[in-house]
Amino acid sequence: MAGKGKSILFLINRLRERLWFRPALFSVGSVIAIFAAGLVDGSGLGVWLPDIDRGTVETLLSILAASMLVIATFAVGSMVSAYTSATQSGTPRSFKLVLRDDISQLAHSTFVAAFIFSVIARVTLDEGYFEDSGYFTIFAEAMGMFALVVLVFVYWVDSIARLGLLGPVIDRAERATRLVLQQNRRQPYLGGIPVAGPLPEGLSVTSEIVGCVQEINVEDLHKWAQTHDARVRVLALPGSFLAPRAEMARVWFREPPPADVDLSSAAACFTVDNDRVFDQDPRFGFVVLSEIAMRALSPAVNDPGTAIKVLQTMVRLLDEWRQPIPPGYIETPWDRVEVPAVGVAKLFDDAFTGIGRDGAGMVEVGVDLQRSLAALADSHDRAMADAARYHSTLALARAEQALTVSRDVERVRKASGQ
CATH class of the missing domain: 1.20.930 (Transcription Elongation Factor S-II; Chain A)
Incomplete structure (x- = not known):
């Protein structure tokens, strides 16, 4: 867990549902690989590397640049069609499960990264960034990228044919549910302790947002209670719908609480948004x-x-x-x-x-x-x-x-x- 409110795992799961995240990550990696290739020129490794004609490298990069943009566009169209089919045949609530499909996101990210790699490599080549040793290095990287694209494309075509079918949607829902049930077995109280006794008198932690509880950062809630020498009872589990000013938790103190006790920090440990998510629900x-x-x-x-x-x-x-x-x-x-x-x-x-x-x-x-x-x-x-x-x-x-x-x-x- 990290920071007030959302945990790192919760943020990672939300990023996985964004189609831009992996392509951006892969593209940054491809740019780093290009400039890392230029370091070979001054490393003394050139005497061990074979000579590659600059024209060969330019031809390979041109082929990659021309083809990858077309394939990436095709991939986006195929993914959108498959997502629409899965949503219509299953349920709108299953859309985020399909959106997390690792194979489709891997394929799309690889195609975009290969396009970015080929364009930037061609520009740096024309600007004289590479010398003889760098030509071979960028050629080797381009060949590796080309091989990766072919393998991913072949594997992805087999996957995308099944992505919109109802059976795989059910399987994804089962896997997501099993993960949260396994987590619930290990932490049936989200890492806290079971409720003991009737609800005590105390101060109410309320929600200012109308929506569903998506996550409770119990670790930060515990730290807040330690700081204030208090105890907290959660009243709204993940998945609960909260009306305006609904009570999410009740806190009580060993000593009379100060008049200016900050309940907003405790409320920040509850992530509330429009939709339910699988993470703790x-x-x-x-x-x-x-x-x-x-x-x-x-x-x-x-x-x-x-x-x-x-x-x-x-x-x-x-x-x-x-x-x-x-x-x-x-x-x-x-x-x-x-x-x-x-x-x-x-x-x-x-x-x-x-x-x-x-x-x-x-x-x-x-x-x-x-x-x-x-x-x-x-x-x-x-x-x-x-x-x-x-x-x-x-x-x-x-x-x-x-x-x-x-x-x-x-x-x-x-x-x-x-």
Whole structure:
């Protein structure tokens, strides 16, 4: 963690969602490589390097400059088409997951960097920046760049063909959700301690922004509490929507607090913005997966197989999340901050309510939903078992109302075990 408010990891994740970040980074690297090649001229290594005709270098750089701009433009068009397709077939909330696609960003960044490299190298060549040794070095770098472009292009074409498909979108949502669930297993209270006792009297830390909590920097909140000899209880977990002047946390002090205590520094440890993000919000992953399933179940799409795939994904994620935790696995380094655990019942509401409602009239979805919930009801975790049984009963009631054939109702009831 670093500084008040946003953590380094949070900022890195936001930069990964910006299409300009990697091309800019790669372009800076290509410029550094060009000027590093000029250092070879004065290093004495020239006696060991073969002679390269300047015309050969100019030809290679001209080819790179002419072709890379076209390929980079083509890459942008293909990426936008794939992103649009993924958003339309999945859910708008999955757009940032697709935007983070490492292969597409790597390809686009490589093509832009190769174009920048060839243009600047050609200019420095014409200005006499290189001597004989530098010609070979820049030629070797250009050949390496050319080989990299070919390899990345071939690999990227295979990836971009699948980028807009629904299956890879579900897989990306699963990976993102699994990462945050694994983090939640290690830090179920975001590095703080569990809530103990009723809510104490104290001062309210409120939000001046209307939006969703994206991240809580518990480490900085702990340091603020140490400085003021206070304790903090978080009331708004990541993913919570905040109305104007909503209470995000409650602080209380061992001694009467000074009249001018700075609560704005504590409020700055909460990152609030318009949209939810995956970073510390396990429920958001299940919201995205559920929305994908609900869109697949709509009459315009009528794709129950996708909903069943989503259900299987959810069961896999939830089963991994609630496995017994080894002793010493949970990290609670910041003991002045109390943080509530993620509510299993609310997570199940996010995951299964919409699928149970929209899939009530499809016997295959109803049967698979009941089997999925029955598997989760066998969990050793009492909260998960109770939530699974509740949603099983709710989904069965909906299926009994929506299905018109008695045998279909009987199949769903048999799968539920009720």
